[in-house]
Amino acid sequence: MNSAIMMLEKTAERFPNRCAVRDENDSFTFSKLREAGLSVAAALMRDAEGNSPVIVWLPKSAKMLACFMGAMYAGRPYVPVAEDIPEKRLRDIAANIGAGQLITSGGNAKALKKPIEGFSIVLCEDALEAEPKESAALAAVSKVIDCDPIYIMYTSGSTGVPKGVAIPHRGIIDYADWVCETFQFDDNTVLGNQSAFFFDNSTLDIFSMLKVGAQLIIIPEVLHRYPTKLPEFICENGINTIFWVPTVLIAVANSGVLEKTKMPCLKKVLFCGEAMPNRQLNIWRKNCPDILYANLYGPTEITDVCTYYIVDRPFKDSDPLPIGKACRNMRATILREDNTPAAVGETGELCISGSALTLGYWNSPEITDRVLITNPNVTAYREPLYRTGDLAYMAEDGNIIYVGRSDSQIKLKGLRIELGEAETAAKTVDSIKNACVLFDADRQDIVLFAETDEDIKLRRLNLELKKLIPAYMAPTRLVCLKELPKTPNGKIDRVLLKKTFIEQN
Amino acid sequence: MTETERVLFNYISENFDIDSDDPDFTVDVNLFDYGFVDSLGATEIVVFIEEHWNIEITQKDLTLYPMNTIAEIADVVDSKLGA
Numbered sequence: 200m201n202s203a204i205m206m207l208e209k210t211a212e213r214f215p216n217r218c219a220v221r222d223e224n225d226s227f228t229f230s231k232l233r234e235a236g237l238s239v240a241a242a243l244m245r246d247a248e249g250n251s252p253v254i255v256w257l258p259k260s261a262k263m264l265a266c267f268m269g270a271m272y273a274g275r276p277y278v279p280v281a282e283d284i285p286e287k288r289l290r291d292i293a294a295n296i297g298a299g300q301l302i303t304s305g306g307n308a309k310a311l312k313k314p315i316e317g318f319s320i321v322l323c324e325d326a327l328e329a330e331p332k333e334s335a336a337l338a339a340v341s342k343v344i345d346c347d348p349i350y351i352m353y354t355s356g357s358t359g360v361p362k363g364v365a366i367p368h369r370g371i372i373d374y375a376d377w378v379c380e381t382f383q384f385d386d387n388t389v390l391g392n393q394s395a396f397f398f399d400n401s402t403l404d405i406f407s408m409l410k411v412g413a414q415l416i417i418i419p420e421v422l423h424r425y426p427t428k429l430p431e432f433i434c435e436n437g438i439n440t441i442f443w444v445p446t447v448l449i450a451v452a453n454s455g456v457l458e459k460t461k462m463p464c465l466k467k468v469l470f471c472g473e474a475m476p477n478r479q480l481n482i483w484r485k486n487c488p489d490i491l492y493a494n495l496y497g498p499t500e501i502t503d504v505c506t507y508y509i510v511d512r513p514f515k516d517s518d519p520l521p522i523g524k525a526c527r528n529m530r531a532t533i534l535r536e537d538n539t540p541a542a543v544g545e546t547g548e549l550c551i552s553g554s555a556l557t558l559g560y561w562n563s564p565e566i567t568d569r570v571l572i573t574n575p576n577v578t579a580y581r582e583p584l585y586r587t588g589d590l591a592y593m594a595e596d597g598n599i600i601y602v603g604r605s606d607s608q609i610k611l612k613g614l615r616i617e618l619g620e621a622e623t624a625a626k627t628v629d630s631i632k633n634a635c636v637l638f639d640a641d642r643q644d645i646v647l648f649a650e651t652d653e654d655i656k657l658r659r660l661n662l663e664l665k666k667l668i669p670a671y672m673a674p675t676r677l678v679c680l681k682e683l684p685k686t687p688n689g690k691i692d693r694v695l696l697k698k699t700f701i702e703q704n
Numbered sequence: 705m706t707e708t709e710r711v712l713f714n715y716i717s718e719n720f721d722i723d724s725d726d727p728d729f730t731v732d733v734n735l736f737d738y739g740f741v742d743s744l745g746a747t748e749i750v751v752f753i754e755e756h757w758n759i760e761i762t763q764k765d766l767t768l769y770p771m772n773t774i775a776e777i778a779d780v781v782d783s784k785l786g787a
Contacts, residue, residue, distance in 0.1 A: 223767055419767040424746040428763040435763070454747065657740040
C-alpha cells in the first residue's frame with residue numbers, strides 16, 4: 200500500500216452503506232465519505248497543480264475529516280489546525296509551509312484580515328459540492344510513495360515558532376494495522392472520538408475507522424467541559440471503544456459519576472498523551488472491571504504511538520503505570536548522555552527507531568538535526584533515531600517506565616506545550632517588561648512571572664495572549680513582580696522563582 | 705435581568721471570585737472565552753443548577769443548546785421549569 204487513502208478505497212467497497220463518521224450535524228457512510236473526499240480532491244486539483252500541503256482550518260467535524268480524505272485523494276499532505284487558532288499562529292504556520300492551499304469555511308475566510316501569502320483559499324462548502332473526478336484522483340494517488348508526507352501536525356516550539364512534524368504514509372499504514380490487530384478492532388467497533396484533529400491521537404480514531412470499517416462518533420466539543428455527562432453520551436451512542444487523554448479520564452473518575460452511571464457497552468479504554476495516574480485508573484478499574492485498559496506512549500514525531508502496555512495486574516495508587524514495550528516494527532532504546540545504552544533500571548533518554556519516524560520538521564533542517572540523528576550504536580549503515588527528550592528506564596520485567604522530561608516541554612490536558620512559546624508571547628505584551636514561565640506540576644498550573652509596574656489581571660492579559668497563542672497554552676496563574684530575580688550572569692533566576700513561588704506554596 | 709439570570713449572576717460572581725462591578729461581566733458575555741469560568745467551573749455551574757432548581761441537564765441539552773452566557777443558561781433553566 201502506497202497511500203493511506205487506499206484503506207478507504209478498500210473499506211468503501213466492503214461496507215459502502217455503513218456509517219463511517221458522525222458528528223452532531225452530519226454523518227457519512229463509507230461510500231459517501233469516499234465521494235466527499237473525491238469532490239474535495241477535484242476542487243483542490245482544479246484550484247492548483249502539484250503536491251503542496253493543504254491546511255484544513257475547520258471546526259472538528261465529519262466534514263473536516265472528509266477534507267483530509269480530499270487532500271489524500273489529491274496526493275497532498277494535509278495540515279489540520281484548530282478552528283479557534285489565533286490568526287497570527289495560522290500565518291506563522293503558513294509562512295513555515297511556504298506555499299499551498301487552505302480549506303476553510305466562508306465565515307473563517309471572511310474573518311481573515313488580509314490574504315495569506317502563497318496560499319489559495321478553497322471553501323469547504325464549495326469543495327464538497329464539486330464534481331468528483333475519480334480517475335484524476337486515483338492517478339494522483341498512484342504517484343504517492345509511502346515515504347511521502349501524509350500530514351504535517353504543528354506542535355509547540357520553544358522559541359515561539361510552531362514546529363511542523365511531517366509523518367509518512369508508511370507510519371500511518373503500519374500504525375492502523377498494528378492498532379486494529381492488537382486491540383481486535385473490527386466493523387463492530389464504535390469509537391468515541393475525544394482527541395482534537397490537530398493532535399495525533401486522533402489518527403488512531405480516524406485510521407482504524409478506515410482500516411476495518413469501524414464507526415467513528417465525534418463527541419460534541421462542548422461535552423468535554425462536562426465530564427460527568429460523558430458516560431451518558433457513551434451509553435446513548437453505543438460507544439464501545441475510547442482513546443482519550445488521561446486528563447479527561449481523570450476528570451470522569453474524580454467526579455464520582457462512575458459509581459452512578461454504568462457503561463455496559465464500553466469494552467476498551469485506551470489512553471495516551473500524558474502519564475495516567477493509577478489512583479484514578481483504579482477508580483475506573485473498580486467500577487468497570489470488565490474493560491480492557493491500555494496505556495499507550497508516543498510523541499507526535501513517531502506516528503502517535505511507539506510503546507504500549509495492556510494493564511494486566513493490580514497496581515497501588517502510588518505506583519507508576521508502565522508505558523510498556525515497543526510496538527511492532529518499532530525499537531525503543533534508552534541511551535545515556537554519552538549515547539551508550541543504559542543498563543536495566545538506569546534512567547536515560549528514550550530513543551526510537553523504525554519506519555514510522557517523522558520525516559523531519561517542515562522547512563526546519565536545523566531543529567530536525569538536533570533530534571533526528573543517526574543511531575550512534577549502529578555504524579555499518581544509517582539508522583535514523585529520534586531522541587524523544589523523555590527520560591525513562593527499563594524495569595526488570597522489560598517494561599519501560601516514564602520518568603519525566605529533559606527540557607522545559609510540558610503536557611497539560613494531554614497537549615504538548617513548550618513553556619518558551621508562552622514566554623515569548625508574554626514578552627510581546629506592552630505592559631510587561633520581561634517575563635518567565637514555569638510549570639507547577641502539583642497544581643497543573645502554567646505560572647507566568649511578569650516584570651511590570653502595573654497591576655495586571657490574568658483574565659485581561661489572557662484575552663491579549665489568546666491572539667498570539669492557543670488558549671490551552673495560556674498561563675493559569677500570574678505573579679507580578681517589580682523586577683525578576685537574576686542570576687550572577689544576568690539571566691532570569693528560574694531556580695529561585697521556582698523555590699520561592701512554586702515549591703513554598 | 706430576569707430572576708433566573710439574577711440567581712446565576714450572583715452564584716457565578718461569588719463562586720468564581722468576579723467583581724460584580726467588572727464592566728466585562730454581563731449576562732451576555734461568553735463566560736468561557738472571557739476567562740471568567742474555567743473548564744472545571746462549567747461542571748460546577750451545572751451541579752448548582754441541578755440542585756438549586758431540582759432539574760436535570762442532560763448531555764443532549766448541553767449539545768443542543770448553547771450555554772456560554774448567563775442569558776443562554778437562564779433560557780435553558782426557564783424552559784425546563786416551564787415544561
